[in-house]
Amino acid sequence: MADAVFTQERARAVLDAAGHAQADLLSFGENAVFAAGRLVIKVGRGADLLDRARREVRTADWLAKHDVPAVRSAESEVRLVEGHPVTYWQRLPESLRPAEPADVAPLLLRVHALPEPDFGLPPRDLLGGVERWLRLAGDAVDPADAAFLRRRRDGFADAAAALEPHLTPGPIHGDALPRNVHIGPDGPVLVDLETFSSDLREHDLVVHTLSRDRYGVPAAAYDAFTAAYGWDVAAWPGCEVLRGARETASCAWVAQHAPANPAALTEFRRRVASLRAGDPTVRWYPF
Numbered sequence: 001m002a003d004a005v006f007t008q009e010r011a012r013a014v015l016d017a018a019g020h021a022q023a024d025l026l027s028f029g030e031n032a033v034f035a036a037g038r039l040v041i042k043v044g045r046g047a048d049l050l051d052r053a054r055r056e057v058r059t060a061d062w063l064a065k066h067d068v069p070a071v072r073s074a075e076s077e078v079r080l081v082e083g084h085p086v087t088y089w090q091r092l093p094e095s096l097r098p099a100e101p102a103d104v105a106p107l108l109l110r111v112h113a114l115p116e117p118d119f120g121l122p123p124r125d126l127l128g129g130v131e132r133w134l135r136l137a138g139d140a141v142d143p144a145d146a147a148f149l150r151r152r153r154d155g156f157a158d159a160a161a162a163l164e165p166h167l168t169p170g171p172i173h174g175d176a177l178p179r180n181v182h183i184g185p186d187g188p189v190l191v192d193l194e195t196f197s198s199d200l201r202e203h204d205l206v207v208h209t210l211s212r213d214r215y216g217v218p219a220a221a222y223d224a225f226t227a228a229y230g231w232d233v234a235a236w237p238g239c240e241v242l243r244g245a246r247e248t249a250s251c252a253w254v255a256q257h258a259p260a261n262p263a264a265l266t267e268f269r270r271r272v273a274s275l276r277a278g279d280p281t282v283r284w285y286p287f
Contacts, residue, residue, distance in 0.1 A: 050085045056193045105229040116170060124200070136256040264287060
């Protein structure tokens with residue numbers, strides 16, 4: 001299976017086969033992201049992500065139609081190269097500064113005001129990757145920890161399905177954090193559109209409570225975000241359910257890197273131990 005052996009070296013081989021031998025690696029996660037001249041090229045982990053890649057390109061074109069500041073596609077066609085989806089994007093100017101939580105809020109207000117696109121967006125399947133990530137982790141993680149996360153996944157999936165939203169459901173970014181906002185000369189721009197969904201708008205807000213409580217984002221930065229958006233999701237009764245689902249997914253996501261990266265294994269153990277202890281104050285570290 002392609003995603004079981006996806007490495008930086010594999011991604012470069014795919015890039016070479018696509019005719020882009022000269023490119024600089026920008027990031028490596030769910031995708032390998034490369035810069036090549038005026039293009040950014042994303043190589044997906046496997047053919048099972050082809051539909052998602054196609055939807056991401058369509059989403060970018062739809063956002064452009066509505067003048068939402070977001071990364072623009074450079075080619076509407078998604079290529080499948082040696083079993084990996086390859087997408088092409090217009091390279092953004094150099095970032096002027098790191099994005100802050102308050103920079104995300106006006107972009108979310110624009111997205112949350114949009115009607116449904118004609119091509120259809122899926123629900124936010126926040127927990128859908130848990131099984132794959134745990135499978136990729138294999139024997140590197142304690143089977144008891146994997147079983148614990150599967151139980152959490154099932155419980156939070158059921159609880160999330162029963163939530164009553166405060167906001168009108170509709171299009172969301174799905175991973176609306178500062179790392180997915182680029183500050184260019186014309187202001188903040190949304191990037192990484194692959195998690196765009198149609199679901200509870202609260203998903204886009206709960207991630208910021210987690211950033212404050214788990215990842216060390218200052219309370220003042222969180223307050224600036226809620227002031228800019230106009231509502232604090234922490235006052236919503238369903239906040240803890242979506243937060244618990246996000247924590248479960250974030251913990252399992254790190255697990256997939258554990259076989260090849262000791263730092264990932266350490267971070268996975270830190271996260272799962274804090275979930276087992278029910279301690280929401282343990283600091284997590286981005287990976």
